[in-house]
Amino acid sequence: MQVKISKTQVDRMTAGQILADKEVKGFVARKLDSGAVTYGYRYRDKMTGKQRWLGLGLHGNITADKARDLAKKAAGEVANKQDPVAEIEEARAEAKREKAAAVNTVNSVIDAFIKRHASNLRSADQIEHAFDAYVRKPLGAKSIYDVKRSEIVTMLDGVEDEAGPVMADRVLAHVRKAFNWQAARDDEFKSPIVRGMARTKPKERARKRALTDEEIRDVWKALESAEVPVCYPRYVKSLLVTATRRNESSEMNSAEIDGDLWTIPGARYKTKLDHVVPLTDQAKALIGAKPEGFKGNSWFVFSTTEGKRPFSGFSKAKKDLDAEIAKIRKADKRDAMPRWTLHDLRRTARSLMSRAKVPADHAERVLGHVIGGVRETYDRYEYLDEKRDALEKLAGLIELILKPRADNVVQFAEAAK
Template sequence: MKKAITKRAVDALKPGEYITDTDVLGFVVRRLPSGRLSYGFRYAKDGKRRWIKLGVGIPPDAARKAALKHAGSVAGDGNPLPERQARRVEAMTARTVNDVLDGFLVHARSKRLRSVAEMESLLRRHVRPKLGGRRVNAVKRSEIADLLKGIAALPSTRASDGQSRRVADKVLGVLRSAFNWHQIHDDDFVSPIVKGMAQTTLKELSRDRVLDDAEIRTLWQALDQCGPPAYVRLVRALLLSAARLNEVARLQWPEIVGDVAIVPATRTKTKIDFAIPITPDVAALIGEGPGEAGGFVFSTDHGASPFSGFSKAKKRLDAEIAKLRAEDDLPPMPPWRVHDLRRTARSLLSRAKVDPDIAERVLGHAIPGVRRVYDQHPFIAEKRDALERLAAVVRSIVEPPPANVVNLRKSEVA
């Protein structure tokens, strides 16, 4: 708000509120979240906005005297910015997009974010070649919009419309985070990213794909003809555990304690450790123990590294599914993703009459309300029972009884 900065006025300020003085142009005071008052003087020089910190917690009269001094210098066509601060501002404004991205990635690694590798890849392929050498303070909204439109127009074999709009939105998310991080360290930088730049809508991103019984049966049969074995075991384990891909694909032997796998918080969406009971069906897929190198459960190099090459393996699996459905005179299987198995498993849990609350705990979803805080029961036995019921339903689908087996109760009634 604009008004005279007086002791009475600043005492009435609430955290986050600020006053622009009506008498001394550029004189500003803001109440920090901590409750302290921060005074500053802002002005323009050579077409660039400048900011001078006058002090924190000082009396408003003292801050006003300092602001008047700087205002006089500006009026005399001078530059009141101290030399040291001027050098800092020049250094900040000279930073390129690449400089900011490098700093942000260092910050992301220090936070041990799971998506750092994907961030680096997206920035290397899509952002650095186009904007990397630009001064970050000079990047315009129109440049960001053009960048995203160009990415969205790239051909894609994964999206139904053949475009990479989802990739564009991932790039937008990384850029938004990087620019927001930079804003904290540069008083003169304002992020060029605004609402409305996303290339997809929430409705488009939401999926409800669930595999029906015939599709599950075909998938299970197709896996028998595919490889490598680690991928086959992994896909089946995903359906039988209802877990997320990252939780299972990077599972390590030390994380298996007895007949329970403890997924660390760094790999869970809720950021807390998550227990997955290992049923006999899943145990058969995991095996008896670590390979030569210990390490990862689903691996092609004896546990040294987790399975990779998902795209190629999925293409082989889809080709085998298409072949089997053609042989059975079935229509082509609609596009599906590995994550659809998790939604399918949740639906099968309902078919198995598992309590909805337990089913949600099986999936590792956060329980709403105060129960999340006060109910600390691990629910291991309940989740194990639910997963065993799920396995029974899956077995009934992939190994249906022979056609000549007669239901005795029905035959007796007849």
């Protein structure tokens, strides 16, 4: 029914009735079953041909004349090949994006990623350190929707300059996972990370660094004088004498030790299987006694909280240790020690076992590596004597390295029998 829409006409409407205005084509009033009357403008988008409905307001909140004026304005926009509904939708989407941008900063995404995902990983502390050391300062305050590829590249340049290309790639991997995690739950976010940002090739990232005898002596000497937590020297030495990984040793708990056997539970071991490490006298000397005043039944062996929590201040302690090594070598007028990591001690232990004539299979079992061809049924105590012998020979060689003598060759020959 075409009439001039007015308050009088609207007040006479019945539920479900629609009035079309005779002055402005497309301007209508519609009475809903609820009794409310809504004004609107109907038109076809000239680009797509789709029919559109532009709500103009509810009767009572807006007058019929005011609604007609809005309909005229919309008709003029449509005549100019504009789409009023699309413009409103885009404005709303932009407002939504702006609101999300204010909340979803890189820092907030990192925090959520760590809490909901990374905290469950064995490498959680390494991931968090990478974010804290290299990502938060340059990008943390930015909205994730505004992070550009060039900014990622600039950040990685800084990491490479400070810590090398391998670390840059590790940071890239952590950021990529965090951004992909966010993209999976955010319709508006698209990660700016693309292929080609890595600084090394996979084969180049595989480290082969093993410390020389001189470097081992430097590390041991620096541990005696470096300003590091009391547990740190024992902890670092344990990495070499037990050939374990960083977190495996740092999280050593007294409950895992039975006599001269340390069983690393599969829940925190890379292979997901229990791994038994025979403890040499050298290793047992590093474990120490129950912390004074500790009331529990089990405690963390390497701890700055009297056994309550495992040691975790890796970054600062390592920097202090490196500074002490540099000081020692400078005093001796020697070149600076090449960059090394705590994991290099595990690789060094493997190298030393080869020097001590430990059979390759036995040395690999000490490291917890899977040996091809072994039976599928796993026995945690399998090859225990062989592993004990390998670690005893490793301990003997370490002693000879730390206390070099002219008759080292003879001494080692006897120890290796």
